[in-house]
Amino acid sequence: MRRLNRICTALSMVALSATAFAGPALDGIQAKQPTNWHAIAMFCIFVTLTMGITYWASGRTKSTADFYTAGGGITGFQNGLAIAGDYMSAATLLGLSAMVYTQGYDGYIYMLAFFAGWPVILFLMAERLRNMGKFTFSDITAYRLDQGKVRTMAAISSLTVVCFYLLAQMVGAGQLIKLLFGLDYNIAIFAVGILMMVYVIFGGMVATTWVQIIKACMLLLGGTLVMLLAMSKFGFSYHNLLSQAMQVHKLGPKLMYPGSLLADPVTAISLGLGLMFGTAGLPHILMRFFTVTNAKEARKSVLYATGFVSYFFNVIFLMGLSAMIIVGKNGDFFTDGQVGVVGPAAKLIGGGNMVAMHLAKAVGGNMLLGFLAAVAFATILAVVSGLALAGASAISHDLYARVIMKGKASEATEIKVSRIATICLGFVAIVLGILFEKQNIAFMVGLAFGVAAAANFPVLILSMFWKGLTTRGALWGGYGGLISAFLFVLFSKSVWVDVIHMKAPLFPYTQPALFAMPIAFGLAYIFSKLDGSDRAKAEIEAFEDQYVRGQTGFGASGASKH
């Protein structure tokens, strides 16, 4: 009976989204482009397939371990694809190709900064994460510290990161669907939010992981295809490509110079720190390490993930460069039909983030545009699902089961709370997505990374490596990092001026990490040192056992049997 209910709910969701898409296309007023049936068909296939997987997963999601971590039974290769999937979001595909298109070399620098955190995560964190964590990364920070207080802090900072990141994804989704289906932005946001809720609520981590894997394969395939077709127009010669790009682009010979994005050293360094250590503090990425069987598989998954991510970033770089000539010199892609100087993306149909989509249409027609659009949409759905699951687990596992119920909640109620939390997060994402319509999405991801780097990362790394960390130090470091990162972002130009419309920013830099990370580390150190209580002494002593477990994996939660 319950299963029947699930099917009905799933079907009605599909029907709901289908009618939502059909609606505005009928009156055709908003649709600047004819409805793309290829895209709609491919998107429907993806939704049907993933709904099937969600249904299958719902039968396998019985315990909390199944719901949060797919029972710890994911292989290294599968998890590697899923991590790559989590990491290569729509902001990566759309935002970074647009950044290369408008700013040339700056976009490539940005990508390296996104990438460079991975090896360090592997060397210093991957196996300790797997050996000590169970469902959320607060399992590690709270391992020998005060469960209630430290988990509350970690949950709050996780939720902040999740909300920022979700925001970026939702805005990308709205813009994409608006262009592709000629659909109202707000309706698109609702559709994404509702599909996300269905995946997470019914399928938990099993469905989320498989949605992620399928989408990662589609993304790698679609991106490669577009890149190859685009490069064939230049005889696969980087020399040809670049000499033509320099002729048409407004930056001209300065195209391959670091430019305006990283105009001052402080922004460049702060961005580098934020992207690198932010990766190591993203709750939905950290959570992926708990889905594999053991530390061995955790390491393998990083190896696969870095391979895929590194490859794909280079594909995006070539896509952005070739779009300068293929898209930038084609009047069809501009709102006024005029070819101007290539660079400013303002007059591109659908806005600056549509560079990759226009390129797909130019080199492969409607079929390829349809495929890439479906991929981008799938990407958004997969990433928001991972985020929603991470956010929901912070609420249900950390706040509800451990803080409020003090570990006495039954598995069934914990999962129920998780599902309710997913619904709440879904609606928050929808509302914020509508409010932040006009922001650049790659840039917002940068902000999410800044908060992750300053609030989550310092306490996590100290709890694993520094014996002297006490509850008081962790709380000061965590809250200090969170509040300072949040305020730096709030007072920077991107929010204070662009969103709240004040005259001048109170904080001169857009990237918070360089300033907020030392605050977090400093506070954690000072207040741990000042903490002379008996409790603190016991916590410091407990480090020894934690250390052996982190090193050997003895006592780590294993894979549950199915």
Add this chain to the structure above:
Amino acid sequence: MSSEMYELMRNNPKFQLLVKRRGRFAWTMSAITLVMFYGFVLVVAFKPALLGRPVTEGSMLTVGVLVEFFMFVFFWILTAIYVVRANGEFDSLTQEIIKEAQKEGK
């Protein structure tokens, strides 16, 4: 119970060996990555013109693009080296430590 096991493992000289070897290896690898990456960021910040230069006269390939591409590949090779050593040498050492502790604990 498990606290006793941890005690046994900690006192095993092999554990000290594992921690020392792996620690040194992991920190060396991290240091290489961090120095290369932040060295690059500093060049971006203070000497941007250096990166815009062509590799050879008349070439479209610039120093910046070449260096970055190299780092994308090199960092991946570093992860591969780490995974091979950790999943082989370090993991067998770990298994020995756990087995010996279990034998002693009984």
